Amino acid sequence: MSAPVPSSAPLHPLRIANFRAYWLSRFAGTIAVSAQAIIIGWQVYGIARETMDIRGAAFMLGMIGLVQFVPLFLLTPVVGLVADSVDRRWIVRGTTALLVLNAATLGLLTWSGNLSLPALFSAAVLIGIARAFSGPAYAALAPNLVPKESLPTAIAISSIAWQFGTVAGPSIGGLLYAIHPDVAYGVISALLGLALATMLLIGKVPQPRAQKDRRPIQRILDGFSYVRRNRLVLAAITLDLFAVLLAGATALLPIYARDILHVGASGLGFLAAGMGIGAATTAIWFSFRPMKSNVGVKMLTAVIVFGLAILTFGVATQVTEALGVTRIGADGAIRVDFVISLVALIVAGGADMVSVYVRTSLIQLHTPDAMRGRVSAVSQLTISASNELGEAESGLLASLLGPVGAVVFGGVGAIAVTLLWSRLFPELRRARTFDPPDMLDIEPQHGVAQP
Template sequence: MAPGSVMRNRPFALFWAGRVMSSVAFQMMSVAIGWQVYSITHSAYALGLVGLAQFVPMFVLTLVVGHVADRYDRRTIAYICHSIEGVGALALCLGAWHGWGNVGPIYVIAMITGAARAFESPSMAALLPNLVARSQLQQATAWSTSANQTAMILGPAMGGLLYGLGALTVYGAVTIAFLAAAFSVAAIKIDEAVRMRAPLSFAALFSGIGFIKSKPVIFGALSLDLFAVLLGGATALLPVYARDILHTGPWGLGVLRAAPAVGALTGSVYLAHFPLRQRAGTALFGGVIAFGIATICFGLSRNIVLSLIALAALGASDVISVVVRSSLVQLQTPDEMRGRVGAINSLFIGTSNQLGEFESGMTAGLFGAVPAVLIGGVGTIVVALLWMRLFPALRATKSLDG
């Protein structure tokens, strides 16, 4: 297959565009909320609570959202979720208009957004294999990852710049981006495979967990990323680094937030053109260890240029884990199970970002921002070395070809 040929597939191109716009909107919202909350409270604990507010609904709804994604049209689910996120951004816009002086309503909206993303993530992940041929899945996954990374470059920078014009401006732009993502997903035209319509039951709800437990390679990959992201949540403390350590403003925060995505976009585009053909397991563990080392370098930096380089290296190493893990999950999961397995994947990966932010905020509140980042980086390396011994089949994985 010629490099980039999946992007000539119209359904996948619409999917990719929706991912870009949704991710841009979410990243802009994250920068704006982080700066606004820290400006109001001047508290690392308060920043950690933003992550917790997004994590709780994702955790509580995990089993339900997977079952929903396996029973109903995944495009419709994604459309509804993007629309709800747009309404949440509109509420923040109205709050900025009225001059909210406390963070309570912001936490509530963060929880609603977290609930919407809980339904969105497994639905979009399960939809992807229906858009491309099995042999194209690794490249499609890499391009899909590049959508997120592109958004993580544009979103934080745009969020920081627009916040300089006022919270009303940035939240208004976020509202438009979420609604554009909703219409992009709604425009996808495919014949989805017929999925099971069994009644909701405890057995059906927990079947995704049982499936993952029966696949040591999948379980090892998901749990490895869970702990790596949980411990390596340095990005949650970027408002503290930007304001108190690197002495920059909202624009500087946006650039710092974008830096990991610069490295990740470079890595994902490379993997889209040159997929991993061998030693995928070794590459996975090497990427996680490099992620930990880059986290430590960022934690020790007092120079914004060095910090940007470390964050870019962090993103480049992380994308290896994302592509390997996602490809393994999609290739080894039957279509009728992808929603439930994707929901567990979202819990292990997506929500670990929010829980990682909470952990980083709490650790920084106790020990300071720099020790919190260093502890996370060292912990990530330790987990990777331990997982190499606990999951030898994952380490021995050679190929991701379908």
């Protein structure tokens, strides 16, 4: 298949019109989805606290993550094949339209006073379905928009859109919700509409030819087989899975904001933006200074730093109370544990971005274009397992150990998993650059390309 753009084209991705439209679509969509996520979490926790204690409400927060994960888990074998067989632009367009309708419906229910836990859980299921289809299509579309040599930079710039969206989204969502819930949902719907409009601007791009000589079930299994056989890709995907599954603390932020740090909805917005601030700063750095050496060791180190930062976030209140230093400022208006918690989340976000950057680059550069949809679907499954299923795990542990115990357990677990993976997968530890070995075209008789 021909290259996405001629070799004479500008190397910087933002000089390519299709990529600019892609970037803006992802930026607007991420802001909207991040803002909606924090609002849904706040609404679920608020409604649950009317009839439940903290641990019971924490469990309900965790279940929001679970109901988003289940449809993605069930659909993963299908969505990757769809992304490799159907125009990826139209997959993203269709799922974005679904998200627009979903956000508008929640806004209407909020405005009419009919919002309930079943409505919020139903909305979460629809978000999970939309993300199941859009994730592999989005990931597989980006390499079709830029030259191969520009892909690491494109990944960093694309990550900026995502990370800035996660920074701005919670803050915008919290601020607009404080003004009025109707305003918040109106802006979210408009941003999703912008994401849809810009995706419609992307012109025709190369699409790998579907393997008509292979049955769909065989093609589905090819994606899983390729990941299993390419140990470097397998190591990168599974390390992120288990580290974030254990140490993901975002589901518990409403609990920390309301009942531990006592900073309310405005403080929740800052906490939710913390990881995005660190990640966006790191992504900007990589967009100008792409990582070129010792990529495997840097990923392992970053995940350990991530675990330490989450651990710090978890015990900030206990440490400051034990030291007797709880407030600073002339009038004692600033809580020290809140400042420490925010800084810890910023560090965690920066470390997580290093892991994301390495993992995404390895997957995209080590996977043939004809299989990117299916391999991206496998990657998305692990990412969703670490995020949404991690939220369920955090909620369950918080209901058993308390919020602080759950976060501490996760931070320690992430560090332990990283040390174990460095021994189980020496390929990751020895990875020096992103340069993949020469890849053969997919051979129908064997099912997958040889890594």
